[in-house]
Amino acid sequence: MTTIIKHNFGAGPCILPANVLDQAADAVRNFNGIGLSILEISHRTPEFEAVMKETGDLVKELLEVPEGYSILFLQGGASTQFSMLAMNFLHQDRKAAYLDCGYFSQKAIKEALLFGEVDIVASSKDKGYNYIPLGYEIPEDAAYFHYTSNNTIEGTEMFSFPPTSVPVICDMSSDIFSRRVNVADFDLIYAGAQKNMGPAGMTLVVVKDSLLEKIQRQVPSMSDYRIYRDNGSLFNTPPVFSIYVAMLNLRWLKEKGGVTQIETENIAKAILLYQEIDRNPLFYGLADPDHRSRMNVTFKMKNPSLEQEFLDFAAARGVVGVKGYRSVGGFRASLYNALPISSVEVLVNCMNDFEKENKEVELAQSESV
Amino acid sequence: MTTIIKHNFGAGPCILPANVLDQAADAVRNFNGIGLSILEISHRTPEFEAVMKETGDLVKELLEVPEGYSILFLQGGASTQFSMLAMNFLHQDRKAAYLDCGYFSQKAIKEALLFGEVDIVASSKDKGYNYIPLGYEIPEDAAYFHYTSNNTIEGTEMFSFPPTSVPVICDMSSDIFSRRVNVADFDLIYAGAQKNMGPAGMTLVVVKDSLLEKIQRQVPSMSDYRIYRDNGSLFNTPPVFSIYVAMLNLRWLKEKGGVTQIETENIAKAILLYQEIDRNPLFYGLADPDHRSRMNVTFKMKNPSLEQEFLDFAAARGVVGVKGYRSVGGFRASLYNALPISSVEVLVNCMNDFEKENKEVELAQSESV
Numbered sequence: 001m002t003t004i005i006k007h008n009f010g011a012g013p014c015i016l017p018a019n020v021l022d023q024a025a026d027a028v029r030n031f032n033g034i035g036l037s038i039l040e041i042s043h044r045t046p047e048f049e050a051v052m053k054e055t056g057d058l059v060k061e062l063l064e065v066p067e068g069y070s071i072l073f074l075q076g077g078a079s080t081q082f083s084m085l086a087m088n089f090l091h092q093d094r095k096a097a098y099l100d101c102g103y104f105s106q107k108a109i110k111e112a113l114l115f116g117e118v119d120i121v122a123s124s125k126d127k128g129y130n131y132i133p134l135g136y137e138i139p140e141d142a143a144y145f146h147y148t149s150n151n152t153i154e155g156t157e158m159f160s161f162p163p164t165s166v167p168v169i170c171d172m173s174s175d176i177f178s179r180r181v182n183v184a185d186f187d188l189i190y191a192g193a194q195k196n197m198g199p200a201g202m203t204l205v206v207v208k209d210s211l212l213e214k215i216q217r218q219v220p221s222m223s224d225y226r227i228y229r230d231n232g233s234l235f236n237t238p239p240v241f242s243i244y245v246a247m248l249n250l251r252w253l254k255e256k257g258g259v260t261q262i263e264t265e266n267i268a269k270a271i272l273l274y275q276e277i278d279r280n281p282l283f284y285g286l287a288d289p290d291h292r293s294r295m296n297v298t299f300k301m302k303n304p305s306l307e308q309e310f311l312d313f314a315a316a317r318g319v320v321g322v323k324g325y326r327s328v329g330g331f332r333a334s335l336y337n338a339l340p341i342s343s344v345e346v347l348v349n350c351m352n353d354f355e356k357e358n359k360e361v362e363l364a365q366s367e368s369v
Numbered sequence: 370m371t372t373i374i375k376h377n378f379g380a381g382p383c384i385l386p387a388n389v390l391d392q393a394a395d396a397v398r399n400f401n402g403i404g405l406s407i408l409e410i411s412h413r414t415p416e417f418e419a420v421m422k423e424t425g426d427l428v429k430e431l432l433e434v435p436e437g438y439s440i441l442f443l444q445g446g447a448s449t450q451f452s453m454l455a456m457n458f459l460h461q462d463r464k465a466a467y468l469d470c471g472y473f474s475q476k477a478i479k480e481a482l483l484f485g486e487v488d489i490v491a492s493s494k495d496k497g498y499n500y501i502p503l504g505y506e507i508p509e510d511a512a513y514f515h516y517t518s519n520n521t522i523e524g525t526e527m528f529s530f531p532p533t534s535v536p537v538i539c540d541m542s543s544d545i546f547s548r549r550v551n552v553a554d555f556d557l558i559y560a561g562a563q564k565n566m567g568p569a570g571m572t573l574v575v576v577k578d579s580l581l582e583k584i585q586r587q588v589p590s591m592s593d594y595r596i597y598r599d600n601g602s603l604f605n606t607p608p609v610f611s612i613y614v615a616m617l618n619l620r621w622l623k624e625k626g627g628v629t630q631i632e633t634e635n636i637a638k639a640i641l642l643y644q645e646i647d648r649n650p651l652f653y654g655l656a657d658p659d660h661r662s663r664m665n666v667t668f669k670m671k672n673p674s675l676e677q678e679f680l681d682f683a684a685a686r687g688v689v690g691v692k693g694y695r696s697v698g699g700f701r702a703s704l705y706n707a708l709p710i711s712s713v714e715v716l717v718n719c720m721n722d723f724e725k726e727n728k729e730v731e732l733a734q735s736e737s738v
Contacts, residue, residue: 016406035374035375036689040390040568077591077606202570221476
């Protein structure tokens with residue numbers, strides 16, 4: 001039996017570089033040759049403290065984080081951040097400005113409403129979130145302005161950010177480390193790790209220290225950003241293995257040439273797939289072309305009854321994880337950092353070949369009539 | 370160079386069975402032979418849903434969880450539970466009863482105070498938490514009664530539980546799966562995984578469904594136990610790998626004969642080490658003999674200036690993780706499920722041999738005088 005090579009287009013947890021997985025597997029057996037597994041060492045050992053330090057340093061280097069910011073490692077995913085950030089920064093008598101640009105924006109808004117007022121400055125709900133709203137005002141008295149830079153489910157991404165004088169908080173879960181951003185434009189960036197950073201179980205927060213001075217509400221220790229900063233994210237036992245694999249993955253990114261290099265590759269991958277979607281008469285893209293995500297490409301077939309057939313056709317060639325999110329349907333191909341362009345070529349060839357086979361079937365059917 | 374076999378007495382994250390580590394490493398390369406890593410599959414795949422189900426079923430089987438309880442998998446460790454349980458169950462106008470029996474009890478009390486009143490029914494702080502208080506009253510109008518079954522830092526453990534009519538909430542982080550407990554005596558049991566369940570990054574909660582009906586406060590989704598129950602702990606991306614390794618570890622425990630068998634072995638290991646501590650004139654135990662923990666054995670040397678020498682002596686024989694917690698000092702040997710009795714024998718032999726060497730040195734010194 002020959003094993004088919006898998007092309008993993010999953011939306012997250014998602015593909016990681018093969019050599020990162022190899023190193024991670026080795027460390028599960030014997031970490032750094034110390035005779036113990038990475039899973040069974042204390043988070044207080046010098047060995048693990050070195051991992052924490054290197055991971056933080058790599059985040060700083062790869063994102064070019066300026067002075068005056070702290071790098072924190074938390075648990076609970078972006079979903080925990082939705083409430084935690086409001087608990088810390090949305091004071092009782094204030095309102096926060098939110099851009100409603102997708103499923104996860106809505107979730108963030110819902111959690112913020114537990115702590116104060118929310119001013120939705122713009123929404124793309126009218127068209128099923130297939131675009132990013134433009135040309136709105138952010139109230140100057142808002143406690144902060146919140147948005148999602150990439151909408152994993154709908155397949156849209158923000159490429160220009162509105163200038164504002166209020167603190168900017170951004171959920172970058174699905175495009176952090178995929179493209180250059182100017183960290184100085186943000187007061188708090190958060191991201192669940194399980195896209196371009198590492199495996200599930202860890203959340204990255206990059207926060208401007210001056211923002212932390214604005215916390216007024218008394219919050220639980222594990223919901224207080226200052227506790228993480230003051231304890232080097234070691235107030236309690238951190239998600240040791242997830243942090244370790246993130247370190248390996250960020251090392252891989254650095255060796256590859258960093259965010260600038262990966263951005264070039266990500267653009268090339270996205271162009272390749274969107275060109276085929278636009279060319280192939282069987283398919284169409286879901287997102288407004290100006291706001292198409294480079295990370296999550298959403299598309300459907302003009303004839304929906306062929307979708308399952310195409311999924312099977314692609315699966316036979318090793319393409320996995322392209323089924324669209326349940327509320328959207330169709331397909332979603334995620335092109336995260338670790339996905340090689342050769343995998344995108346396989347998918348594009350699938351679409352191309354499926355089109356040809358389909359034409360032959362149609363031709364045969366019309367001839368037999 | 371010969372590699373010395375390590376005997377890992379670390380307090381957590383801690384030793385895991387070698388064959389669990391082997392299987393975990395294999396799955397990081399290729400999970401179940403599907404051609405993808407356990408780190409890069411979606412939590413919504415049938416493959417991972419099977420992992421969730423088996424892990425939950427193993428918890429139920431090994432702990433003999435009765436009907437009417439739910440098994441939840443969360444993130445954030447026991448430290449997150451300290452505030453979350455109070456947020457859910459300590460209503461504004463009520464008070465909760467807490468037994469103050471150690472470092473982590475104190476932490477739990479601190480977080481509860483953010484949500485309501487706390488009635489400390491008894492404390493062993495007077496003697497540095499070296500015993501478990503007995504003979505106290507639990508107010509019948511308390512929202513719940515909270516205690517820590519095993520005190521990881523101080524090395525004490527509760528072997529009898531006070532009868533009460535109020536809901537009982539217990540932090541079993543460091544002795545769950547190490548001994549039989551009657552789950553029906555508890556309304557909520559929580560435990561950070563990184564002792565006897567699996568690697569860091571996952572928290573187990575076993576909760577009586579009827580307790581969840583008592584939630585009054587509006588809490589964030591990620592702090593609401595009902596959200597985890599209603600979504601099978603898949604409201605957001607769970608800590609996939611930590612849950613998977615916990616499943617492997619619970620399979621190992623089941624194959625070994627379950628909690629009854631491991632309890633017998635844990636008792637034998639503890640007796641062996643405590644006997645040497647009591648016999649060896651160089652050492653003394655820290656906990657009251659009636660409340661000595663089987664999981665975390667705390668002891669010191671009568672001559673503290675010898676402690677570093679003993680640590681080095683033991684390290685040369687592969688003994689690691691026995692340095693006491695910073696606020697306690699001395700030694701702490703954790704005897705979790707995966708630690709074989711042969712490792713305890715190595716430590717006991719170290720103590721014995723160190724005593725002999727010490728006698729020879731004393732003898733030589735007295736002779737040279």
